[in-house]
Amino acid sequence: MKLPTLLRKEFDWGRHRLGTVAVLLIVLPAAFGVGTLFFQHTFPENTPIAVVGVDGATEDDVDIVVGAITASEFSDPVVYDSSERAFAHLERERVYAVIEVPGRLGSTGTTSTVEINVDGRITPYRVPSRALVAVLANVDEQFSLPGEVTAERRVIGTTADLPTYLLPVFLMIFLMLFAFTYVPYNVAKERRAIDRLRMASSVDAMLAAKFVSFVPVVVVATLVVYAVGTLLGHSLQPLSVPLVGVYLLTFLYLSAISLAVVLLTDFSTTGRVLNVIILFVLLALSNLVYPAGFFSGWGREVSRSMPTHYSMIIARSHMLKGGVEPWAFADWWGWLGGFTLATFVVLKLATEWYKRGE
Amino acid sequence: MDAIELDGVEKRYGAVRALNGVSVTFDPGTIHAVIGPNGSGKTTLFRILLGLTRPSSGTVAMPDATLGCGFQQPQFYPELTVRENLRTFGSLVGADPEWIERLAGRCGIARIGDRMAGDLSDGLAKKLDFALAFLEEPDVVVLDEPFADVDDESKPRLLAFLESYVTDGRLLLVTTHQLGLFREALDAMTVIHRGEVVFDERLADVEGLDERDLTDVYVDLL
Numbered sequence: 001m002k003l004p005t006l007l008r009k010e011f012d013w014g015r016h017r018l019g020t021v022a023v024l025l026i027v028l029p030a031a032f033g034v035g036t037l038f039f040q041h042t043f044p045e046n047t048p049i050a051v052v053g054v055d056g057a058t059e060d061d062v063d064i065v066v067g068a069i070t071a072s073e074f075s076d077p078v079v080y081d082s083s084e085r086a087f088a089h090l091e092r093e094r095v096y097a098v099i100e101v102p103g104r105l106g107s108t109g110t111t112s113t114v115e116i117n118v119d120g121r122i123t124p125y126r127v128p129s130r131a132l133v134a135v136l137a138n139v140d141e142q143f144s145l146p147g148e149v150t151a152e153r154r155v156i157g158t159t160a161d162l163p164t165y166l167l168p169v170f171l172m173i174f175l176m177l178f179a180f181t182y183v184p185y186n187v188a189k190e191r192r193a194i195d196r197l198r199m200a201s202s203v204d205a206m207l208a209a210k211f212v213s214f215v216p217v218v219v220v221a222t223l224v225v226y227a228v229g230t231l232l233g234h235s236l237q238p239l240s241v242p243l244v245g246v247y248l249l250t251f252l253y254l255s256a257i258s259l260a261v262v263l264l265t266d267f268s269t270t271g272r273v274l275n276v277i278i279l280f281v282l283l284a285l286s287n288l289v290y291p292a293g294f295f296s297g298w299g300r301e302v303s304r305s306m307p308t309h310y311s312m313i314i315a316r317s318h319m320l321k322g323g324v325e326p327w328a329f330a331d332w333w334g335w336l337g338g339f340t341l342a343t344f345v346v347l348k349l350a351t352e353w354y355k356r357g358e
Numbered sequence: 359m360d361a362i363e364l365d366g367v368e369k370r371y372g373a374v375r376a377l378n379g380v381s382v383t384f385d386p387g388t389i390h391a392v393i394g395p396n397g398s399g400k401t402t403l404f405r406i407l408l409g410l411t412r413p414s415s416g417t418v419a420m421p422d423a424t425l426g427c428g429f430q431q432p433q434f435y436p437e438l439t440v441r442e443n444l445r446t447f448g449s450l451v452g453a454d455p456e457w458i459e460r461l462a463g464r465c466g467i468a469r470i471g472d473r474m475a476g477d478l479s480d481g482l483a484k485k486l487d488f489a490l491a492f493l494e495e496p497d498v499v500v501l502d503e504p505f506a507d508v509d510d511e512s513k514p515r516l517l518a519f520l521e522s523y524v525t526d527g528r529l530l531l532v533t534t535h536q537l538g539l540f541r542e543a544l545d546a547m548t549v550i551h552r553g554e555v556v557f558d559e560r561l562a563d564v565e566g567l568d569e570r571d572l573t574d575v576y577v578d579l580l
Contacts, residue, residue, distance in 0.1 A: 200450035
């Protein structure tokens with residue numbers, strides 16, 4: 001009977017790789033378990049929407065609408081003091097609807113119309129937002145107002161169907177997959193010649209060559225996805241430098257992270273597992289497809305701390321929305337640029353650590 | 359070129375002391391064997407000389423010289439052909455293309471230039487690694503078990519190449535378990551045991567060595 005011997009061999013293997021086994025059997029399952037907390041609703045309870053008073057609306061008028069939305073548990077109302085700011089935030093996906101509340105809401109003998117503005121390109125919220133019409137159309141009865149209140153939903157911009165909406169998302173997911181699987185795999189192959197390479201050149205030069213050789217790959221991938229989308233008849237904005245640039249920048253900071261992991265784990269399998277874990281974490285927590293707060297309140301906060309969340313919004317805006325100025329996201333570009341720089345500093349430190357660690 | 363001088367070099371990996379106070383001088387114009395049992399610290403010593411590992415303490419005085427190395431585990435790109443490996447590393451060190459051609463011929467890999475390096479037998483892989491060590495025509499060559507897995511027919515040819523290569527301005531450091539093969543070529547020998555130098559002499563200075571096999575001397579020391 002050979003089975004006991006082979007089982008013993010498996011035990012010995014595990015004993016020598018306690019770190020990997022601990023990650024695979026404890027950390028990873030635990031992370032998946034904890035990850036379920038991110039998904040608390042199948043209803044956008046915590047998705048932020050702006051409520052703003054117009055036409056002389058008072059605080060009481062706004063409060064009525066906020067109260068109705070809060071009671072319905074459909075989205076999370078945030079009061080804005082200016083329509084301009086509210087719509088600017090709608091454009092940047094900081095909110096997913098702008099509710100305009102008129103003055104003298106539900107006053108005797110009047111018919112007030114609450115306007116619900118949603119972005120036609122944000123498909124996962126555009127359709128569910130119809131529920132807001134039902135919620136706000138009953139405000140007069142709910143709050144026993146003497147006048148009549150109606151609700152109207154207005155879709156801003158062209159409407160994108162789900163395949164169109166998913167095009168920039170799938171490209172982002174492809175690049176994330178590329179950065180956390182193929183890039184580490186490709187660089188790990190250098191291990192077979194790393195000592196000779198260090199003598200003839202340097203690890204830094206090797207990494208620089210990798211980045212330079214991967215840049216065309218990212219550009220081509222972006223062009224291919226864009227071309228496929230165009231052939232499929234999706235309504236896309238003209239290809240632009242910011243669009244290609246945001247995918248490139250995202251690829252650079254994600255690859256810098258994955259390569260730092262490769263070096264810090266000495267090109268080991270543990271590093272590859274860690275990179276896949278990071279990929280899953282980013283995919284799950286960045287709210288690439290659904291609006292921030294769609295699944296939970298804390299999920300909204302977590303996604304808003306993820307650089308990939310901002311990359312996705314910028315990419316989506318430039319691919320799907322017309323009239324987006326190149327400098328529209330200047331503050332986020334600055335933030336992402338700083339983050340990219342930070343990841344390259346980490347990569348440099350990891351390189352030095354690798355060289356010292358031998 | 360000046361000599362390479364190590365003074366009180368120590369290398370620790372956690373609680374393990376791979377080298378313990380190693381002081382040794384490697385003179386130019388010599389073929390110098392560094393030998394010892396498996397795990398005695400030879401490879402660690404070579405890695406320190408090559409700048410791939412930093413000593414925990416002690417000093418290493420390296421002359422302003424070019425370095426080449428043949429590794430215990432051959433180091434090249436398995437997914438490139440033999441010729442592409444020679445070209446890639448040759449280009450990195452600024453090697454003369456004509457020298458690369460001649461070198462490939464001397465090392466017996468000229469006819470397998472189009473084969474993928476990853477498909478080579480262990481012996482051919484070792485020969486490719488051997489050739490890569492000499493691309494830059496370096497002043498100092500460090501070879502870690504250069505003839506492991508190499509066929510018996512090729513060994514004398516490669517040894518003759520080594521002897522012709524080492525001139526007054528060059529130094530060859532070699533670790534080997536095939537002392538008999540190197541006996542006639544060696545100028546000096548250092549024996550390392552458990553991280554310490556237990557023998558370090560020019561062979562010409564050792565009395566009665568002609569009558570004794572070098573391997574016996576080494577084994578007696580241990």
